[in-house]
């Protein structure tokens with residue numbers, strides 16, 4: 302079958318990135334973790350850094366991402382990935398080090414670690430997957446949950462007097478001196494995916510040129526815990542969610558401060 | 561060979577500084593920490609001495625971050641150390657549990673202070689349980705070394721690095737404010753490695769080899785059970801092979817003190833006076849608190865008439881002494897939570913016990 306296709310299409314226009322393992326993932330249908338994974342793998346290949354990359358996996362739905370991304374990996378306790386990545390990067394400054402974290406992981410329990418990693422200008426790259434909920438534990442409220450959003454622990458909808466407002470991480474980290482690059486992207490349309498790739502490439506480039514800390518926030522989906530069909534989940538990102546969390550580049554340093 | 565002939569001169573230093581000298585001698589070039597009394601000499605020493613020799617000192621934003629810096633550095637194959645005290649060590653417990661589960665070596669120094677809570681900065685041995693029983697979740701152990709002199713602060717730190725590498729497990733130095741702040745001469749004997757420096761599991765990027773994953777998550781079938789038994793076997797081997805203790809004046813001892821760290825140090829003074837008075841008293845000093853010298857305690861308890869456990873807490877190692885022997889009727893306890901027992905207090909207790917069992921004088 303495969304060979305026949307080759308005959309019909311002499312030039313491969315689509316193939317699996319080398320850094321993405323050929324296995325079935327555990328992600329739910331319509332979950333955008335998979336898209337972010339692919340972008341990550343493609344970018345690792347594009348910069349040809351697979352052999353010198355150490356990834357730091359989060360605790361969240363992406364906890365098993367080392368089963369999909371084919372590089373050296375360390376597991377981190379919930380929220381501590383930026384601290385673990387700091388330990389790795391300081392030990393091997395010439396390696397490429399990234400973390401991949403959910404919104405519970407990065408914006409709740411790990412707020413301190415991410416802010417201080419950014420503030421130290423830690424030369425690491427962070428992929429931040431904001432799906433406005435705690436996917437793995439069954440859809441509880443996250444700091445990024447939208448006002449009015451019903452979750453397992455905000456059954457009447459998030460209310461600012463009780464739970465405060467959804468936290469805007471890309472903007473917040475852009476205010477920190479040590480941050481070299483901070484952007485928010487989405488992956489709900491092909492055009493958005495193209496921009497997301499561009500942002501991840503920029504973020505990689507920052508680390509490779511030693512400009513400093515880089516973060517890309519992905520507005521992701523969690524159809525399972527949102528109680529939505531995949532297409533409706535995508536629409537929610539395109540409408541309500543990106544209305545509150547605007548897409549864009551919030552900070553882009555041209556060169557390292559210390560240069 | 562005499563000291564002079566060996567070319568090694570004595571150093572006069574605080575215990576906390578001797579730890580740093582031992583760590584650097586053992587090849588530790590990565591230190592991470594967060595300020596807390598009474599261990600600040602350690603990060604301050606490392607901040608001054610590591611960068612000039614190409615090492616890395618970094619002050620973390622918390623002890624939670626600290627232990628995860630260690631986790632990352634250790635996973636990268638580096639010898640790495642931190643130090644803290646009570647509340648800071650508590651914050652590290654999650655990370656320590658992960659490191660035990662991930663089988664990552666590192667040296668953690670606890671210059672313990674009194675507690676619970678913010679407690680105080682007085683010397684204490686109140687962290688014994690936390691140190692030796694696996695203070696974090698899930699059930700694990702680590703070698704715990706209890707120095708009672710500046711010399712041992714130096715040499716046991718080197719040993720802690722070897723033990724942690726040998727077993728791929730965190731190891732702890734459990735000191736206290738007295739040992740940490742005390743200045744006395746010590747001999748910086750050369751570091752003689754007892755383990756290979758190879759770390760064929762370290763994360764360095766997978767160029768030219770199979771990729772590596774360092775993790776503690778095991779979801780398939782009985783994987784986690786198998787992993788738990790594997791870890792358990794390491795702890796059993798430690799119990800067989802790594803017990804360290806000192807027998808002090810044990811010849812004909814009918815009263816045997818069991819004490820560690822500062823409590824043992826003070827006990828030595830009291831024992832000397834008591835021996836001059838003709839009281840047959842000695843001491844069995846656990847140097848490793850885990851693994852605990854249970855066999856030696858049991859042997860001593862079989863021969864002696866009384867076992868006097870002395871701790872700067874309300875009785876923690878006491879439980880391990882009880883577990884070691886069935887001679888519970890011989891066991892007495894002198895506890896000074898959050899204070900140093902004076903030689904006089906100990907001497908009084910020795911005399912009282914000697915009278916009780918009709919020994920000496």
Ligand SMILES: Cc1ncc(C[n+]2csc(CCOP(=O)(O)OP(=O)(O)O)c2C)c(N)n1
Pocket residue numbers: 360361362363379402403404405406407430432434435436437438443
């Ligand atoms: C210290 C600690 N607290 C709580 C948990 C339980 N927990 C696991 S994943 C998770 C939230 C994950 O949410 P997020 O980071 O948003 O990732 P997602 O699953 O949505 O991708 C929580 C609370 C844990 N593993 N460790």
Ligand code: SF4
Pocket residue numbers: 327328329331332333334362432436437522523524525526
């Ligand atoms: S629970 Fe949500 S975040 Fe997790 S895999 Fe399913 S859709 Fe994705």
Ligand SMILES: [Mg+2]
Pocket residue numbers: 403404405430431432433434435436443
């Ligand atoms: Mg989430």
